Amino acid sequence: MAIDESPARLRAKPSWLISKTSARAHRLIAEAMAGAGGRAYHFAILAALDEFGPGSQAQIGQRCGIDQSDMHAMVNELARQGHVERMPDPGDRRRNLIELTAAGRRRLEELDAALSGVQDSLFDALSAAERDQLTQLLTRILG
Amino acid sequence: MAIDESPARLRAKPSWLISKTSARAHRLIAEAMAGAGGRAYHFAILAALDEFGPGSQAQIGQRCGIDQSDMHAMVNELARQGHVERMPDPGDRRRNLIELTAAGRRRLEELDAALSGVQDSLFDALSAAERDQLTQLLTRILG
DNA sequence: GGCCAAGATTGGTTGGACCAAGGATATTGG
DNA sequence: CCAATATCCTTGGTCCAACCAATCTTGGCC
Numbered sequence: 554m555a556i557d558e559s560p561a562r563l564r565a566k567p568s569w570l571i572s573k574t575s576a577r578a579h580r581l582i583a584e585a586m587a588g589a590g591g592r593a594y595h596f597a598i599l600a601a602l603d604e605f606g607p608g609s610q611a612q613i614g615q616r617c618g619i620d621q622s623d624m625h626a627m628v629n630e631l632a633r634q635g636h637v638e639r640m641p642d643p644g645d646r647r648r649n650l651i652e653l654t655a656a657g658r659r660r661l662e663e664l665d666a667a668l669s670g671v672q673d674s675l676f677d678a679l680s681a682a683e684r685d686q687l688t689q690l691l692t693r694i695l696g
Numbered sequence: 697m698a699i700d701e702s703p704a705r706l707r708a709k710p711s712w713l714i715s716k717t718s719a720r721a722h723r724l725i726a727e728a729m730a731g732a733g734g735r736a737y738h739f740a741i742l743a744a745l746d747e748f749g750p751g752s753q754a755q756i757g758q759r760c761g762i763d764q765s766d767m768h769a770m771v772n773e774l775a776r777q778g779h780v781e782r783m784p785d786p787g788d789r790r791r792n793l794i795e796l797t798a799a800g801r802r803r804l805e806e807l808d809a810a811l812s813g814v815q816d817s818l819f820d821a822l823s824a825a826e827r828d829q830l831t832q833l834l835t836r837i838l839g
Numbered sequence: 840g841g842c843c844a845a846g847a848t849t850g851g852t853t854g855g856a857c858c859a860a861g862g863a864t865a866t867t868g869g
Numbered sequence: 870c871c872a873a874t875a876t877c878c879t880t881g882g883t884c885c886a887a888c889c890a891a892t893c894t895t896g897g898c899c
Contacts, residue, residue: 554761556838560743562808563760567827568721568815569740570834573761575718576856577838578711583885594886597712600703611846617706618697618716620888625848647846647895665705672711678836684710687833691713693821695699695720719887726854737855754877763857768879790864790877 578675585667590634591660594619594627596668599636599661602653609648636660721818728810733777734803737762737770739811742779742804745796752791779803 556564556573563569586592597617602608605616614624628651631637636657642648653661676684699707699716706712729735740760745751748759757767771794774780779800785791796804819827 554758556835559759559761560740560747562743562747563740564835565831566811566815567831567834568718568725568811568818570831570838571714571718571721574834574837575711575714578714579886580856582711597703597706600705604703604705609846615697616702618702620886621847622849622851622889623887645846645896649847668709668711672709675711676837678839679833683833686829688708688710688713690822690826690830690833691710691717692699692707693826694717694819695713696821722855722887752877763855764878765858765880765882766856788865788877792878 574675578671581671581675582668585671586664589664589667591664592627592630593668594623595631595636596661596664598624598627598631598651599653599657599664602637602651603658603661607650607652609642610651611648613651631657634660717818721814724814724818725811728814729807732807732810734807735770735773736811737766738774738779739804739807741767741770741774741794742796742800742807745780745794746801746804750793750795752785753794754791756794774800777803 554573582593586595594617597619598613601613601616605612610624610628611621613619614621619627628637628639628649632639634656636654638652638654639649640652642650672684676687679687697716725736729738737760740762741756744756744759748755753767753771754764756762757764762770771780771782771792775782777799779797781795781797782792783795785793815827819830822830
């Protein structure tokens with residue numbers, strides 16, 4: 554799709570540009586993650602565990618903006634791959650404590666590298682300073 | 697979801713920020729369009745017809761980045777609402793010429809106003825200059 | 840003990856983006 | 870002028886992310 558041939562009214566709506574960019578990113582990321590046998594959600598969860606330490610599914614889900622039921626499925630996948638361990642919280646038996654394994658820590662770096670590569674090809678047209686600018690604008694929007 | 701509580705590794709990936717922003721925009725737009733009895737696709741198609749004049753479904757679809765089969769469904773909806781007319785192209789009987797009706801032209805302005813309102817609430821945190829900046833960055837990415 | 844809240848699990852639904860095949864018509868090459 | 874190829878519409882799907890609701894267990898509270 555040649556963006557410069559799309560209707561001007563459309564091009565004038567930032568939400569449309571964002572949606573198209575997001576779609577393209579989604580495609581590239583899905584590809585990259587499929588090649589690595591993972592998904593974007595995996596990276597998010599592993600990153601949360603790495604930064605904040607073990608936690609319940611609910612906590613991690615909230616931090617990453619992932620739905621409870623989706624969290625369940627993702628933790629199943631990560632546990633099956635040995636990147637995460639699900640263990641009952643001794644202090645609250647409602648909870649599963651999710652813990653990063655050593656393999657999970659390596660996996661996080663692996664996925665991070667793959668995703669960083671995607672960022673490079675996606676934002677190829679922007680300088681480093683412009684990427685920062687973009688990041689800051691988006692962060693303010695979401696704030 | 698409080699973005700400042702999400703993992704730093706995630707926040708550092710522009711693609712993640714874009715995806716979240718896109719999701720929020722999608723929610724707001726779906727709401728606004730549902731309230732008006734339409735969809736985002738309707739606006740795109742009407743805008744293309746308004747700017748480029750009548751055309752085949754394939755042409756319009758390419759301009760807007762809409763799949764052929766989805767175009768079919770959307771034109772059905774717009775035709776049923778009287779915003780568009782489907783007529784056989786006399787010069788090429790494979791084609792349907794899609795034409796904007798007078799009601800469709802009014803509808804376009806109506807949807808445009810609704811979408812502009814959504815942009816305002818979505819990009820509330822940005823100044824007009826910053827919105828332009830964002831638009832330009834995204835346009836360059838998609839270029 | 841009785842009640843409400845939180846967490847996990849299960850089992851959905853919805854909408855957008857895609858893909859494939861077939862029938863009708865055009866176009867092109869020989 | 871015929872055969873092969875391409876285009877366009879139409880139909881009928883698939884796939885996945887996002888989301889929602891109900892249930893069950895456990896914890897906290899009065």
